[in-house]
Amino acid sequence: MTPGSLLLEAQHVTQRFRLPNGQVLEALRDVSLAVHEHEVVALVGPSGCGKSTLLRLFAGLARPAEGTVLYRGQRLDGVLGAAAMVFQSFALLPWLTVAENVAMGLEARGVDGAARRDAVARAVNLVGLDGFEQAYPKELSGGMKQRVGFARALAVAPEILLMDEPFGALDPLTTENLRSQVVDLWRDPATGVNTLVIVTHSVEEAVFLAGRIVVFGSNPGHVREELENSLPYPRQERSPEFEAMVDRLHAILTATLLPETAPAAPQRLVPFPRVHVSEVTGLLDHLLTRPDGKGPVFELAEDLGVDYDRMSAVVRGAEQLGWVNTPGEIVQLTQAGRDVMAMDDDARKDATRTRLAKQPLFGRLLAMLKEEGTVEDEEVLADLTIYFPFIPAQSLFDTIIEWGRYAELLDHDADAARLALLGWEGAAEARVE
Ligand code: ADP
Numbered sequence: 308m309t310p311g312s313l314l315l316e317a318q319h320v321t322q323r324f325r326l327p328n329g330q331v332l333e334a335l336r337d338v339s340l341a342v343h344e345h346e347v348v349a350l351v352g353p354s355g356c357g358k359s360t361l362l363r364l365f366a367g368l369a370r371p372a373e374g375t376v377l378y379r380g381q382r383l384d385g386v387l388g389a390a391a392m393v394f395q396s397f398a399l400l401p402w403l404t405v406a407e408n409v410a411m412g413l414e415a416r417g418v419d420g421a422a423r424r425d426a427v428a429r430a431v432n433l434v435g436l437d438g439f440e441q442a443y444p445k446e447l448s449g450g451m452k453q454r455v456g457f458a459r460a461l462a463v464a465p466e467i468l469l470m471d472e473p474f475g476a477l478d479p480l481t482t483e484n485l486r487s488q489v490v491d492l493w494r495d496p497a498t499g500v501n502t503l504v505i506v507t508h509s510v511e512e513a514v515f516l517a518g519r520i521v522v523f524g525s526n527p528g529h530v531r532e533e534l535e536n537s538l539p540y541p542r543q544e545r546s547p548e549f550e551a552m553v554d555r556l557h558a559i560l561t562a563t564l565l566p567e568t569a570p571a572a573p574q575r576l577v578p579f580p581r582v583h584v585s586e587v588t589g590l591l592d593h594l595l596t597r598p599d600g601k602g603p604v605f606e607l608a609e610d611l612g613v614d615y616d617r618m619s620a621v622v623r624g625a626e627q628l629g630w631v632n633t634p635g636e637i638v639q640l641t642q643a644g645r646d647v648m649a650m651d652d653d654a655r656k657d658a659t660r661t662r663l664a665k666q667p668l669f670g671r672l673l674a675m676l677k678e679e680g681t682v683e684d685e686e687v688l689a690d691l692t693i694y695f696p697f698i699p700a701q702s703l704f705d706t707i708i709e710w711g712r713y714a715e716l717l718d719h720d721a722d723a724a725r726l727a728l729l730g731w732e733g734a735a736e737a738r739v740e
Contacts, residue, residue, distance in 0.1 A: 311344030313380070314467065314502055315365050320374035322360050328692055333527035334360045337374070340521060340530060342467075347493060347503040349517035351510070351560065354616050357528025358506040362469050365504060366390050388416075391465035393456055395475040399444040406431065406440040409458045416463060430462035433498060434488070450481035457485075461492065464499030471506045486515055490540055508614055510560065510605070514552045515542050522559050532559055557605045560615065561636040578695045579627060579668050580620040581706045584659075584713045587625050590618075591640065591648050594631070600640030607638060628662040660714040672707065672717070676728040684724040 322335040335357040342348050342365075350358040363369050364376050367387040376383045391412060399408050409427045413419075418426060431440055434454040444452060453473070460468060473489075474482040492498045507513050513520045517536055524531040534556060538548055593611060594600045602610075608618035622638050625631040630644030647658045663669045675682050675690075684704070691700040708726070711717025718727050 313341055314344050314346075314378065315342040315504070316340070316375075316377040317361065317364065317371075318375045318377065320361070320364060320371040320376065322357065322364065322369070323372045330692070335371075336527040336529050338528065338530055339374075342502060342504055345501050346519060347505070347517045349513035349520045350504065350506045350523060351508065351513050351520060351556070352523030352528075352531070353525050353619070354508070355528075356523040356525035358523055359471050360528065362392070362471055362504060362506055365467075366392055366469050368392075387467070389465060390467040390469050391460035391463050393460045393468065393470040393473040395472040399452055399455055401444050404441050404443060405436060405447070405455055405458075408444070408455055409462050412459050412463045418463075426462045426464070427458075430458040433461055433492060434458045448481075450477055450485065453477055453481075453485065457489075457492075461498060461500065466499065467502045467504065468493075468500050469504050472508065473505070474512070475508075482512075486512060487541065490516060490542075494540065508616060510553055510556050510615070511544065514538075514549060514556060515544060520556060522556075534559065557603070558636055561604055576671060576694050577627065577667050578698055578703060579666060579706060579710070580624045581698075581702050582617075582621045582624045584710060586613075586617075586621045587628070587630070588648075590621050590625055590638075591630055591644050594638065594640040594644070595648055600645065601637050603636050604633075604638055627666050628659070630662075656714055659710075660716050663710060663714050663716055669707070669711070669716070672726070673728065676717075676726065681720075681725045681727040684719075684726060687726055 317338055317340045320335055320338045321333065324332045324334055326332055338357070338361060340348075340361070350361065352358060360369075364371055365387070367376070367378075367383045367385055367390075370376075370383075378387055378389065400411075403411075406427050409430055410423055413423045413426055427440075431437060434457050436451065436454050436458060439447070439451065444455070447455070453476070457473070470489075474485055477485065489503070493500055493503055503516070505512075505516060507516075514536060520534040520536055521530055522532045522534065523529065536552055538552060543549055589611065590607065593607065594602065604618055604622055605615060607622075608615050611618065613621075622631060622633060625638075625644070626633055630641055630647060632639045632641055643658075643662075647655055650658060664673060671690075672682075672687065675687070687707075688700045688704055691698070691703050695703065708717065708719045711726075712719070715729050718729055719725075720727060
């Protein structure tokens with residue numbers, strides 16, 4: 308299918324949220340994006356870059372702070388009737404049967420009687436749940452529940468299906484199966500669905516489904532790049548053309564994510580990524596097993612069975628500690644990284660302590676601690692909120708405690724709600740070094 312006339316359009320959209328602490332978070336800045344009839348558009352990018360926010364704006368569930376969202380040239384006013392949404396986790400009502408759950412969207416649109424029964428039967432049939440109409444959610448597997456969610460969206464025969472990580476909670480086999488069915492549904496004129504917009508964190512999924520892939524960057528969320536994907540449907544995941552497209556998208560995503568790992572200017576405070584000690588040592592361990600101790604982020608993510616965002620965060624952590632470099636798209640173990648893996652536990656803790664003390668955020672904390680030896684949690688949390696309004700302060704704080712304790716640099720007294728510097732005289736010197 309070739310894309311047709313303009314359907315949905317975001318024009319210079321900016322969206323902001325007021326956070327509980329009173330600060331304002333800019334989730335999207337000056338985003339312009341057009342979706343045409345018969346298109347499948349995938350939105351990809353690091354988490355928190357505003358993909359779901361844009362999807363909700365398209366659905367008319369929220370209004371932008373600035374800019375305009377149009378449907379067929381008309382400014383959206385309220386919920387867009389032509390669209391239905393599919394989310395990662397469906398709130399199926401446990402006391403209603405499959406058929407009753409599927410009927411909910413129709414009810415809301417005032418469809419009743421025979422028309423409603425027909426629409427439900429058609430939608431249930433489309434997602435392959437015939438025979439389960441009278442079952443209750445607790446009798447269904449995760450994949451079947453998700454099908455009910457799709458059926459609920461399809462029952463209203465929406466022109467546009469907006470999907471927010473619709474397969475995120477499913478096992479790989481079910482995901483593969485449902486993904487193919489989504490393509491079939493979109494290609495089948497009988498469903499009424501002719502345009503899809505999907506948020507996904509899976510590169511393969513974007514390449515499998517979408518004709519156009521929009522890559523977002525963060526802080527604040529913006530469109531980085533658009534990639535056309537003209538592979539014919541149905542797509543063959545193992546074909547060389549498919550893999551070449553996956554590689555291209557990986558390269559773009561890597562370029563989007565890794566610049567944040569570049570060493571910061573000395574006066575700039577860099578947050579330490581919220582990753583566990585074991586994840587970083589796990590990465591180094593794995594790199595040791597690879598030829599020349601290196602590999603592309605997406606391959607490492609695949610090898611270690613974690614998603615791409617997570618792997619990038621772990622790489623950033625290892626890089627801040629000087630244990631890997633990231634030239635180009637490649638993660639490369641450094642000599643310091645090799646050395647630390649060859650050490651026994653105590654020596655490794657010592658080495659981590661020295662490295663942490665040089666990391667700007669830990670350095671700042673040590674400076675706060677040097678005066679009194681302890682500091683109140685509240686003070687640290689307030690500091691973190693000011694410097695990193697986009698990161699949940701408590702979770703960053705927990706990461707700091709975990710690493711601080713591991714390296715025997717800091718300890719935390721939960722009862723007194725205070726952070727304490729452990730008796731290590733070198734801390735201050737190491738920071739100044
Ligand atoms: P993505 O889908 O790319 O992961 P989101 O659109 O969910 O990103 O979120 C973008 C940013 O906006 C995140 O920092 C998120 O915490 C924030 N955000 C989203 N919705 C709200 C809201 N209703 N109130 C406050 N912050 C929000």
